[in-house]
Amino acid sequence: MAKRNLRAQTRNPGHWFLLLVLPLVDGLLFGSIGVAFGEGEGPVRLLVTGIMLFHLIWQLTLAGSLGLLEEVWTRNIMNLIATPLTEREFMVSLGVVGLIRTVISVTVISLVGLAFYAVAPDSAGWVLVPSAAILMAFGWVVTLFVVGLTLQYGDSAEVFSWGTLVLLMPLSGFFYPVDSLPPALAAVAQVIPLTHVFEAVRVGLETSRVDWAQLGVAAIGTLVLLGAATWFVDRQLRRFRSEGWVSRFT
Amino acid sequence: MAIPEHASYANSDDSGAHRHETAAMSSHPERPVLKAVDLRKRFGSTQAVDGISIEIRPGERVGIVGPNGAGKTTTLLMLMGAIEPDEGSIDLVGHRLPAGRSAAMERVGFAAGYLPLPDRLTVMETLELFATLYGVEAPKDRAEEVLGELGIARLADQRVESLSSGQGTLVGFAKAVIHHPELIVLDEPTASLDPDVAMRVRDRLEHMNAEHRSTLLLTSHDMREVERLTTRVIFLRAGTVIADGPPASVVADAGHPDLETMFLAEAARVRQDAV
Numbered sequence: 001m002a003k004r005n006l007r008a009q010t011r012n013p014g015h016w017f018l019l020l021v022l023p024l025v026d027g028l029l030f031g032s033i034g035v036a037f038g039e040g041e042g043p044v045r046l047l048v049t050g051i052m053l054f055h056l057i058w059q060l061t062l063a064g065s066l067g068l069l070e071e072v073w074t075r076n077i078m079n080l081i082a083t084p085l086t087e088r089e090f091m092v093s094l095g096v097v098g099l100i101r102t103v104i105s106v107t108v109i110s111l112v113g114l115a116f117y118a119v120a121p122d123s124a125g126w127v128l129v130p131s132a133a134i135l136m137a138f139g140w141v142v143t144l145f146v147v148g149l150t151l152q153y154g155d156s157a158e159v160f161s162w163g164t165l166v167l168l169m170p171l172s173g174f175f176y177p178v179d180s181l182p183p184a185l186a187a188v189a190q191v192i193p194l195t196h197v198f199e200a201v202r203v204g205l206e207t208s209r210v211d212w213a214q215l216g217v218a219a220i221g222t223l224v225l226l227g228a229a230t231w232f233v234d235r236q237l238r239r240f241r242s243e244g245w246v247s248r249f250t
Numbered sequence: 251m252a253i254p255e256h257a258s259y260a261n262s263d264d265s266g267a268h269r270h271e272t273a274a275m276s277s278h279p280e281r282p283v284l285k286a287v288d289l290r291k292r293f294g295s296t297q298a299v300d301g302i303s304i305e306i307r308p309g310e311r312v313g314i315v316g317p318n319g320a321g322k323t324t325t326l327l328m329l330m331g332a333i334e335p336d337e338g339s340i341d342l343v344g345h346r347l348p349a350g351r352s353a354a355m356e357r358v359g360f361a362a363g364y365l366p367l368p369d370r371l372t373v374m375e376t377l378e379l380f381a382t383l384y385g386v387e388a389p390k391d392r393a394e395e396v397l398g399e400l401g402i403a404r405l406a407d408q409r410v411e412s413l414s415s416g417q418g419t420l421v422g423f424a425k426a427v428i429h430h431p432e433l434i435v436l437d438e439p440t441a442s443l444d445p446d447v448a449m450r451v452r453d454r455l456e457h458m459n460a461e462h463r464s465t466l467l468l469t470s471h472d473m474r475e476v477e478r479l480t481t482r483v484i485f486l487r488a489g490t491v492i493a494d495g496p497p498a499s500v501v502a503d504a505g506h507p508d509l510e511t512m513f514l515a516e517a518a519r520v521r522q523d524a525v
Contacts, residue, residue, distance in 0.1 A: 004371065004379050011370040076368040079425070081332045082360035082435070083383040084352045241334040241348065244293060246327060250365060 001085065001093035005067045008074075009097065018062060023105040026051045027112030030175070035117065045123045045205055048113040050174040052121060053201065055105040056132060057139040057194075058165050063098035064091075064143030065150065065161030072155050077249035087237055094143065102136070127204030130215050131197050137222045138193055144229035148236035154248050173198040193221035280308050281344055283433050283465045284329060289338035291324055291489075298324040299335070300489035308432070311459060311466040313476040313497075315509070316486035317517035322469045325486070326437060329467070330360060343432050356385055359426035363419050363438035367410040373397070373421050374406040377428055384429035396424045400450060416443045423451055427458065434458070436468040440475055452479055473510035483509065487516055 009015040030051040034044030068090075071077050080090070110121035122128060142164050149157040171178070171185060172194035178186045189195045196218035200211040240246065284306040291299040299321045306312050314322050327333040329340060331351035340347040345354040367376050374393055381389030397403045402420055405413065413421065419440070426434055434455070440448040452475075458464040470476050476483060477497045485493035485500060493500045497509050506512040 001379075001383075004368065004375075007375065008368065008370045071368070074369045075366055078332065078362065078365055079360070079368070079380075080383075082330055082355060082358065083380065084355045084385065085383050086352050241332070244291075244324065244327065244333045246332040247323070250362070 001090060002096040005063075005070065005093055005097045006100070008070050009063075009066070009101075015066075019059070019101055019104055020108060023055050023108040024112060026055065027109040028116065031113060031117040031119070041118070042205070044117050045119050046202065047175055048109070048117055048119040049121075049124055049201060049205060050198065052106055052109040052113065053131065053135055053198070054165070054169065054174050055109055056102050057135045057142075059101040059105045060095075060098040060136055060139035061142045061146070061165060062161060063101045064094040064140070065146040065158075067094040067097060068147050068150050069155060069158055069161065072150060072249060075249060078246060081246065091147070094147075095140070098139070098143070102139075124201050124204035125208045125210070127200050127210045127215070130210070130219075131201050131204075134193065134197050134215065134218050134222050137226060138197075141222065141225045141229045144226075144233045148229075148233045151236045151240045151245060168192060168194060171195070173202075177202070191221070193218040193225065196221070282306060282341070283308050283310075283343055284467065285339075285341040286329060287339050289325065289328055289335045289340070291321075291328060291333065291335050298489055299328065302338075302486070302489065302491055304329075304484060304491075306433075306465060306467060308465055309459060309463045310482055311455075311480045312468070312482045312484060313480035314467070314469045314484045314486060315471075315473065315476055315513060317513065317520045319488070319520060320486035320516075321489035322486055323437075324489075326435065326467075326469055330358070330435060331355075356429070357432040358435060359429065359431035359433070360435045361419075361422040361426035361437070361439065363422070363436075363440065363443075365422065365437075367413075367418060367421060367425070369411050370409070372407050372409055373402075373413070376410055376421065377424060380425045381428045386429050389428075392428055393424075396428050400424055400454060416447050419443055420447060420451070423454070427454070427464075430458075430462060431464065433465045433467060436466070436470075438470055439468055440470070440472065448475070455479060473508070473513050477509050485512070485516070487520070 027048065030047040031044055034047040038044060071080060113119035113121065146157060146160045146164065149160055171181070171189045172192050173189060177199070178189035178195050181189060196214040200214040200218070203209055203211040203214070282305045284304060286302065286304045289299050289302045290297070302321070302325055314325060316322050324333060328335050329342065331342070331347045331354065334348055342350070342354040343357045345351070347354065371379065374390070377393035377396065378389045381392050386392050394403065394406070397406055400420055400423070402417065402424070405417060405421065410418065410421065423439065426436065440451055443451065455466055459466060466479070468479065481496060483493070483495065483497045483500050484491055493504060501507065501509055501512050504512050506515060
């Protein structure tokens with residue numbers, strides 16, 4: 001199934017745009033904003049690192065949600081149900097493709113950062129390792145929620161595959177401390193695990209120190225959300241069978 | 251090939267659960283390929299399936315027919331494990347659903363005339379994909395073999411979205427039989443096929459039934475196709491079985507000259523009941 005997903009995605013020009021062009025543009029955009037409006041190399045490093053990490057999570061989410069949507073669009077769901085393929089195996093295949101997409105897009109942005117702004121992808125230091133792990137787990141949270149919604153609403157759920165992270169982006173401190181937000185939104189931001197990851201990354205960029213407290217909060221929050229997302233998908237799969245949602249896909 | 255000892259036809263006053271167990275095959279020691287007992291399914295205020303029991307023995311060729319709204323699709327989807335019944339049990343090739351769905355599907359093939367194949371793959375890639383999912387050893391070799399058997403080897407490198415509807419149906423059929431399934435389930439199998447291609451599909455089904463004792467379960471709105479392909483017809487109305495037996499016996503008991511006339515009469519009755 002991973003091979004099937006890869007073939008379907010690589011043979012779709014739109015996917016190449018998302019995989020190569022968008023990271024390239026985003027790298028240039030945010031790097032240039034950092035140069036234009038920041039002082040010194042700090043802002044550039046923050047913005048390029050932030051957009052690189054955003055793509056790490058976004059591409060993973062896209063691969064997962066678009067992988068299922070591909071089967072919805074091609075009305076292949078019933079064909080797959082009529083095989084020994086289990087839901088778990090299908091989700092693993094989405095994860096594999098997501099990892100591949102993530103590696104490619106992060107590489108593109110890293111090269112842009114290095115080539116044009118002299119920003120190394122490991123500027124933040126060792127904090128990037130646990131941060132990337134937490135971000136990928138969070139990406140999986142979003143994927144599971146979108147998969148659950150797709151099972152119920154079909155391709156109407158597509159907007160969530162694009163929009164969920166875009167919604168979270170301003171609230172998560174990807175590019176600025178959440179104290180910059182209006183107070184009410186800053187309070188909301190504190191309960192989003194991404195906020196704490198990016199706070200830790202900022203500390204890493206500024207001091208090369210690993211803020212384990214922030215990462216700990218982020219990890220616990222992400223685990224809780226992962227549990228909720230897993231419960232949600234299980235429930236949606238049960239409802240898929242009990243309420244006959246398969247008819248929507250045939 | 252096992253043939254039911256008799257057909258039965260329920261009159262319109264019958265209600266509730268299916269009362270006509272299949273008469274056939276009690277002498278066969280083999281386990282049924284499919285055994286569904288007292289299936290019921292409700293969607294909102296609609297009782298889509300209301301007490302259907304079906305037992306299919308190895309080698310049988312069974313057609314499930316009925317007018318729109320009779321419960322054919324819901325029944326079929328339940329038998330495939332895609333919909334969970336509210337009540338009742340299903341044993342599919344020896345596996346109790348839903349827990350045994352994945353294992354059961356290793357020995358079940360499925361194709362629907364109205365379902366396209368996944369986009370952006372060639373015919374060969376599609377067949378290799380499904381052969382792999384079904385656990386076929388040497389998927390490429392088997393894909394080439396089945397394409398040759400159906401006379402469509404020339405389509406191997408074509409993208410599936412470029413196929414005609416008839417070609418797509420043939421490839422879908424190839425997908426369904428690529429793993430030599432014990433049970434072949436076909437939903438509207440020869441819809442959009444020209445007579446020549448439809449004949450090829452029928453020939454292959456008959457060959458598989460004769461040589462490998464593959465069991466066939468199909469639904470179709472083409473009553474002539476059902477009469478040609480099946481040795482047993484299960485006629486549904488309003489979620490219940492109203493007749494079950496060889497096509498000739500079923501129509502004779504109902505007082506109709508053929509299956510199509512019987513179907514039209516049932517469809518008219520459904521329309522009248524709805525008014």
